[in-house]
Amino acid sequence: MQEIDVATIREKAVKGIVALTGRTFFIQIVAFSATFLLTIFLSPAVFGVFYVVSACISFLSYFSDIGLAAALIQKKEILTDSDLRTTFTIQQGLVLTLCLVMFFLSHSIGEFYSLDESGVWLLRSLIASFFLSSLKTIPSVLLERKLDFNKLVIPQIVETIGFYSVSVALAWQGFGIASFSYAVLVRAIAGLLVLYGIAPWKISIGFSLPAAKKLLRFGIPFQLNSILALVKDDLMTIFLGRILSFTEVGYIGWAKKWAEVPLRLIMDSVIRVTFPTFSRLQHDKAFLGKAIEKTLFGLAATIIPISVGLLFFIEPAVSFIPKYSKWYPALFSFYLFVITSLVASFSTPLTNALNAVGKIKITLFLMVFWTVATWVLTLAFIPLVGFTGVALAQTVLSLSIFIVVALVKKVSPFSFIQSVRIPIAASVAQGCVYFFLRGPKPYEPARMVIVGFIGVILYIGIVWFFEKKRILSVFSFFKRK
Numbered sequence: 240m241q242e243i244d245v246a247t248i249r250e251k252a253v254k255g256i257v258a259l260t261g262r263t264f265f266i267q268i269v270a271f272s273a274t275f276l277l278t279i280f281l282s283p284a285v286f287g288v289f290y291v292v293s294a295c296i297s298f299l300s301y302f303s304d305i306g307l308a309a310a311l312i313q314k315k316e317i318l319t320d321s322d323l324r325t326t327f328t329i330q331q332g333l334v335l336t337l338c339l340v341m342f343f344l345s346h347s348i349g350e351f352y353s354l355d356e357s358g359v360w361l362l363r364s365l366i367a368s369f370f371l372s373s374l375k376t377i378p379s380v381l382l383e384r385k386l387d388f389n390k391l392v393i394p395q396i397v398e399t400i401g402f403y404s405v406s407v408a409l410a411w412q413g414f415g416i417a418s419f420s421y422a423v424l425v426r427a428i429a430g431l432l433v434l435y436g437i438a439p440w441k442i443s444i445g446f447s448l449p450a451a452k453k454l455l456r457f458g459i460p461f462q463l464n465s466i467l468a469l470v471k472d473d474l475m476t477i478f479l480g481r482i483l484s485f486t487e488v489g490y491i492g493w494a495k496k497w498a499e500v501p502l503r504l505i506m507d508s509v510i511r512v513t514f515p516t517f518s519r520l521q522h523d524k525a526f527l528g529k530a531i532e533k534t535l536f537g538l539a540a541t542i543i544p545i546s547v548g549l550l551f552f553i554e555p556a557v558s559f560i561p562k563y564s565k566w567y568p569a570l571f572s573f574y575l576f577v578i579t580s581l582v583a584s585f586s587t588p589l590t591n592a593l594n595a596v597g598k599i600k601i602t603l604f605l606m607v608f609w610t611v612a613t614w615v616l617t618l619a620f621i622p623l624v625g626f627t628g629v630a631l632a633q634t635v636l637s638l639s640i641f642i643v644v645a646l647v648k649k650v651s652p653f654s655f656i657q658s659v660r661i662p663i664a665a666s667v668a669q670g671c672v673y674f675f676l677r678g679p680k681p682y683e684p685a686r687m688v689i690v691g692f693i694g695v696i697l698y699i700g701i702v703w704f705f706e707k708k709r710i711l712s713v714f715s716f717f718k719r720k
Contacts, residue, residue, distance in 0.1 A: 248386060252516040252530070255388030256537070259508035262392040266399045267504070273403035280410035281418070288358050289419045306458030306465075311380045313457055313518045313595060318384065324445030326454060327377055331444075334373040341366050357416040364420040368427035375431055378438035383515045387438075394434040402426035460599040464606045471610040475617065479629065487626035490569035494630065498549065498576030501542040506584045509538060513588050517595030527592070528653035534588050535658035536709065542584045543659075543666045544698045546577050548691060551673035555682035575630035582637035585659070589640075589647045596650050605643070612636050665701035669694040 307326040311318060341348075342363060349359035375394075382391045406422035414421070479488050513534055520527040553573055557563050593602050616635055620628025644655050672694040678686060703710065 248516060248519050249530075251386035251388070252512055255386055255512040255516075256509050258389045258392050259511055260505060262395060263504055263508050265396065269399055269403055273407050276407050277410055277418075280407070281415065285416050285419075288352075288354060288361065288416055306461035307454050308376050308380050309461045309514075309594075310454040310458040312383050312515045313597065314454070315518075315521055315597070318381075319450070320443075321445065321447040321450045322454065323377055323440070324443050325447045325450045326380075327442070328444050328446050329451065330373060330376060334370055338366050338370050357420070361416050361420045361423075364423050368423045371427035371431050374442070375434050378434050378440045381440065382438050384519075386512070386515060386519070388512060390437045393437060394430045397433045398426045398430040401429040457597065457599050460603045461594065464599075464603055467603075467606045467610045471606075471613050475613065482621070483626055490566070491572060491626055491629050493566055494569045494573035495576050497553070498573055499580050500549070501545045502580050502584060505541050505545075506538060506587060509534065510587055510591055514591050514595055517592050521596040524651045527596070528651040531588070531592055531647070531651065531653045532658045533709070535585060535653075535655065536662070536706070538584045538588065539659040539662035540702055540706070542581060543662045544669055544695065546581045547666045547670050547673070548694070549577050550574060551670065551677060552687060552691060555677070555684075555687050558680065558682055559684055572627050572630040575627070575634045579630070579633040579637045582640050585655075586637070586640045586643045589643045592647050593650065598646075598650060601646060605639075605646075609636060609639070612639075661702055661705045665698045668701060669698040672697055 307330060311322060311326055314322070345359055345362050345366070348354075348362060352358070354362070379391065382388070402422045402425065405425045406418045409418035409421055476488070476492075479491065483491075513530075517527060517530065520530055554570060557566050557570065590602050590605065593599075613632060613636060616632035617629055620631050622628075624631060647653070673690060676690045676693065678690075
């Protein structure tokens, strides 16, 4: 596999972020529209079965490749056929073992969750889908190594359209849980065929002990990071269900979900691109520093103003949306989660940079610290401030970004303040407009729209005035043939 030059890396990274962000918006629109229809055609119980069974399969993904795909993407040297065959062989061995165990236990799992026969077949369909999805790993890695995200988004869009088209059509016809069983298989098969059509790779089995050792030195700590994230977030949610009421857990979930909207719409796409991009730049520390600065600026310029808007307009929204006043108790948690998410939008690409240059043990140490601190602070704050203690713990923990900045500066020189100062200053002006013009209760929807528009225009004007050159340099990539 041939490597790509720095100029091409810059261009493909920018275009990849735009492509993935556009895909995210499209997928969200399709998912929201289809889910609305599914809520009409299907009962809540059917949704519950689908989510529980899907969670079982999602759990398997943490143990399906032990970080080998990430190791291939991060590898500094050119990939060899031995690397690809070894990764594929190890991964498929793990996947086949997990699939066979799950298939033979499917009836017992069905009894444990009191699933009927259609629920068991949904589990088996998801197992088959899990196996088919594992076959996409190597072509996906090759596309990510080449930063060909314009191609990589195509199978994802096809999968989304296929899944929701089949599930909605069958649900409309009264298939119930079987709607999801057929839909997940269509999604897996369609995605696999399209991906191999875009990025052909001849499936081959082989094993090289030296290649495996080298890849696992990065892959195992990387996967441990993912497992710790599972302990820090998902298991914490399960634990909260035991010590708090479901209403309080609902407040936490609502606040966290809406506060993280900017991360899901923007940051996730940026992170997907920056890891392989930073990996390709790890040989040039100076250029890597510039790439980090541009990434931070892009995230700051987009996520900070959205976060400011959320802080000022969530209360008016709760007040005039019908039947939404029930979420008032969650507002303070929401404000704290917005701050936490904003900080996370900066710390996540920085830890990505550490992973990209092979400092995986440092990020593993950070994840251990964050996991332990999350549990300790949450358990300490809940008795003091109730369910709001969960968000408060996350906010306090976000202060550790200064540690992350210092660690990354040792790897590659960059200026954090220079990257984010203009978006922060512009957002302060935006926030002042909202504070003085929003008005007191009761809030008027028309006034909120006008004030919001004024704040956005002011923000864009300030950023454009001071960062015009940097912004135009991004647009220039799309003028090239």
